[in-house]
Amino acid sequence: MKILPEDLAMKLLDASHEFPEGSGFDVSIEEVARIADIPRATLYYYFSGKDDLVEFYLNDLMDRTRAAIQKAAASEGTSADRLAQVMTAVIGSFAEYPKMCLELPSAIKSGQDHVALMANMDRSVMTPFREVLIEGKAAGELTLIDVEVAADAIMGALHMVSMKTLITEGAIDVEELAGAVVPQLVNGLLSR
Amino acid sequence: MKILPEDLAMKLLDASHEFPEGSGFDVSIEEVARIADIPRATLYYYFSGKDDLVEFYLNDLMDRTRAAIQKAAASEGTSADRLAQVMTAVIGSFAEYPKMCLELPSAIKSGQDHVALMANMDRSVMTPFREVLIEGKAAGELTLIDVEVAADAIMGALHMVSMKTLITEGAIDVEELAGAVVPQLVNGLLSR
DNA sequence: TCTAGGAATAGACAACCGTCCAAGTACCCT
DNA sequence: AGGGTACTTGGACGGTTGTCTATTCCTAGA
Numbered sequence: 001m002k003i004l005p006e007d008l009a010m011k012l013l014d015a016s017h018e019f020p021e022g023s024g025f026d027v028s029i030e031e032v033a034r035i036a037d038i039p040r041a042t043l044y045y046y047f048s049g050k051d052d053l054v055e056f057y058l059n060d061l062m063d064r065t066r067a068a069i070q071k072a073a074a075s076e077g078t079s080a081d082r083l084a085q086v087m088t089a090v091i092g093s094f095a096e097y098p099k100m101c102l103e104l105p106s107a108i109k110s111g112q113d114h115v116a117l118m119a120n121m122d123r124s125v126m127t128p129f130r131e132v133l134i135e136g137k138a139a140g141e142l143t144l145i146d147v148e149v150a151a152d153a154i155m156g157a158l159h160m161v162s163m164k165t166l167i168t169e170g171a172i173d174v175e176e177l178a179g180a181v182v183p184q185l186v187n188g189l190l191s192r
Numbered sequence: 193m194k195i196l197p198e199d200l201a202m203k204l205l206d207a208s209h210e211f212p213e214g215s216g217f218d219v220s221i222e223e224v225a226r227i228a229d230i231p232r233a234t235l236y237y238y239f240s241g242k243d244d245l246v247e248f249y250l251n252d253l254m255d256r257t258r259a260a261i262q263k264a265a266a267s268e269g270t271s272a273d274r275l276a277q278v279m280t281a282v283i284g285s286f287a288e289y290p291k292m293c294l295e296l297p298s299a300i301k302s303g304q305d306h307v308a309l310m311a312n313m314d315r316s317v318m319t320p321f322r323e324v325l326i327e328g329k330a331a332g333e334l335t336l337i338d339v340e341v342a343a344d345a346i347m348g349a350l351h352m353v354s355m356k357t358l359i360t361e362g363a364i365d366v367e368e369l370a371g372a373v374v375p376q377l378v379n380g381l382l383s384r
Numbered sequence: 385t386c387t388a389g390g391a392a393t394a395g396a397c398a399a400c401c402g403t404c405c406a407a408g409t410a411c412c413c414t
Numbered sequence: 415a416g417g418g419t420a421c422t423t424g425g426a427c428g429g430t431t432g433t434c435t436a437t438t439c440c441t442a443g444a
Contacts, residue, residue, distance in 0.1 A: 220401065
């Protein structure tokens with residue numbers, strides 16, 4: 001993907017708001033070109049193909065969420081508090097950008113085709129997670145068998161419940177869902 | 193999807209063993225037809241389209257895993273023990289059938305196109321999960337905020353770590369992965 | 385002002401994919 | 415045997431994708 005001019009990026013991002021509801025990014029290049037009012041040839045001039053274009057969109061969404069997640073990671077309180085904040089922020093991101101939530105699995109599945117995206121996801125979401133986890137472990141607040149696995153497990157859990165909610169309810173009530181899933185993951189399933 | 197003759201089902205299932213390694217079901221109908229030695233038009237006689245064909249394959253895999261998971265759910269020990277058994281069985285299923293693991297997200301994403309599959313998944317995996325969870329809650333062994341959400345979260349966590357391991361390692365060491373993720377979910381992240 | 389060269393675009397193209405129709409075949413019931 | 419029904423299949427169709435070439439546009443530098 002070439003470096004693209006500001007106005008072209010804007011047009012593309014504006015266009016994404018007019019994609020058919022609930023279609024994720026299942027839109028033909030032709031359609032994107034039509035909606036964004038950009039010649040198809042120009043899209044192929046800047047993007048190597050459709051995957052590249054989808055990656056552009058997902059990267060944009062990921063960029064938008066990064067600040068919120070990193071802010072949560074840097075918030076006040078114990079490591080456990082911050083962890084809960086980050087988890088809630090992730091659910092919030094999915095609530096705000098359902099497309100990102102729904103497309104993420106495909107992107108992960110074909111990770112080799114989405115190197116830049118995977119890097120962005122790691123930077124935006126997984127690293128904050130890992131950092132808070134490591135901090136909490138060092139402080140003795142959290143007990144972790146394997147930080148990497150724990151981070152992935154948390155991410156998977158948050159993603160699944162978000163996706164399920166999005167599909168069945170059409171939208172996410174962040175407070176409600178976070179209230180149900182965050183303490184469950186933090187405290188575990190076992191009664192004390 | 194029509195009821196399909198035994199020999200045709202066999203041919204299709206045999207063919208799936210020869211799909212390109214690590215391609216999930218990203219195989220063209222043309223390819224499937226060629227490998228299974230069935231005319232392309234015949235496939236479209238029995239299946240409404242590619243989704244339908246993938247659903248057939250996933251249903252087969254799901255069927256194969258059902259027994260193992262239900263056995264785990266009916267095993268000896270406390271609810272927590274059984275829950276751990278079921279979790280391990282799920283990871284084992286993913287280890288045995290990586291394609292199922294990798295394709296599941298797409299199937300969930302377009303749940304409306306995969307009604308039968310979703311029903312099968314619910315029957316094979318989610319119901320055993322929920323039953324053990326409900327039992328454990330009734331016995332006071334487990335503390336659950338919301339059974340449905342908890343089941344989804346567990347499933348999401350197991351799926352994500354399995355997928356990540358499959359992609360990065362190429363295969364899953366069930367004991368090792370289960371040892372890392374199961375106690376973490378059961379006990380939670382917080383130190384006691 | 386002129387020009388060279390990169391950026392942008394139109395349009396044609398082949399390849400492939402999923403879909404579907406219409407014709408052929410086999411089989412069963414009466 | 416006859417006719418109806420389900421099965422099977424060849425082949426055509428429209429749509430999308432990615433590529434390529436040729437033309438136009440734009441702009442910096444001589």
